[in-house]
Amino acid sequence: MSDSGRPIGTGLHDPVLETIGMEITCGELPAGHVLTLDGIGERFGVSRTVAREAMRVLESMCLVQSRRRVGITVRPREEWNVFDPRVIWWRLSGSDRDAQLRSLTELRIAVEPLAAASAARGASAAERSRVVELATSLRKLGEAAELTEFMEADVEFHTLLLRAGGNEMFAALSNVVGSVLRGRTQLGLMPHQPVPEALDLHEAVAEAVAAGRAADAEDAMRKLLAEVRTAVLPS
Amino acid sequence: MSDSGRPIGTGLHDPVLETIGMEITCGELPAGHVLTLDGIGERFGVSRTVAREAMRVLESMCLVQSRRRVGITVRPREEWNVFDPRVIWWRLSGSDRDAQLRSLTELRIAVEPLAAASAARGASAAERSRVVELATSLRKLGEAAELTEFMEADVEFHTLLLRAGGNEMFAALSNVVGSVLRGRTQLGLMPHQPVPEALDLHEAVAEAVAAGRAADAEDAMRKLLAEVRTAVLPS
DNA sequence: CCTCCTCGAAAGGTACTATCTTTGCTCGGA
């Protein structure tokens, strides 16, 4: 699961999907633009069937619509399945990283506090001890300014909290959060050294979860994300 | 957009996708079960290419994994793209409506208050007046116990609030919320007559949004969803 | 008991046919 857990495509049609998906989400192919299977097949050197399968997947993400005689038209952004992990990944890699990061951060602010509260109520003993362990690691790595290692531990921290609550919708967002955190690090939106308050808050969340204090966990996570918001939304 | 806004499939492979997707999400085809393209083609009377396209879409939802020589294996539930509108719809129509409604309601509790606050900050004039209009309609329809009409207005109310904030991730959840509300009504989880408190809270949310009082809107929406929670989670 | 080879089954990929829809041209009427 190297990148946001999207399924590993081993086939020949994967590069087609990847390239065109990226081009659409980046805005390079604007809404209303028309593609043809022949054009795709010729461009990538594949048969029409391969192109068709790729388009079928894109259609299932509501990125394009296929109509007879007309061709394959790119749909407007409002209709995209923006929760599809591939779409999120493409947009984070592409040109509108900014809007995407803003939206996702707002989503995190909404979800993660409640997920932390759920985790405080429902986590297993192993999960409780692991979350404390991770918070300790985070402090150590943060103070040593090991940014990459810090990020990996941070991803595991948030993933664990999203999964421990037992809500599968929250759990499904863990890939999204992982993408956001990796994106922020790659984009240089992380401070060179994590601010001490953030480290304190990670520990506060961990302790509250470990002790089963749901309200405290929720509150600490909310404060933590307020910190994140100021980093991502400089406005 | 009769059902959760999933793209209208006009092709021949759509019934295949629909049937097998439903069977997997319902648990009728358990994780690890192996399908073959030939089997699918024979069962539905279609060619293998059609079956393959349907499987490609299912694969893009992480419901199955296709490996050579082995066949198409059903993946465990934890790996599904549970945010895909089709998956949500299938699960709501199928046997684990209950777990799905619980998860989705928790998600609503997380997201909708913040979305209401965003709407209070960023809605257009037309949206502000429309939301008040809808709250008034809701009171009238609720007191008249017109359940279906009430639901439709309720869907529009929540959809409007999710979209007005300008956050595309929130906006993308409007189909989900629509599905939940419709599912609750069809499932008989709505009271025969909406409780007066709910009507009051809808109006409170609307007024706060119209007046631009973000904190009040958030608070009222939170109370409204607390009401919903008690209805859905009888525990 | 381990290793290697062979066989076969199922997915991957290609070429071809059918069908449907759009578009443009023509003919007739006002």
Place this chain on the structure above:
DNA sequence: TCCGAGCAAAGATAGTACCTTTCGAGGAGG
């Protein structure tokens, strides 16, 4: 002369049949 309706042709997708590649399993031999 202009406008509208209808018909025909073209082109692109939908679907089918067939060949190729790959990898897993089972058996034989060391």
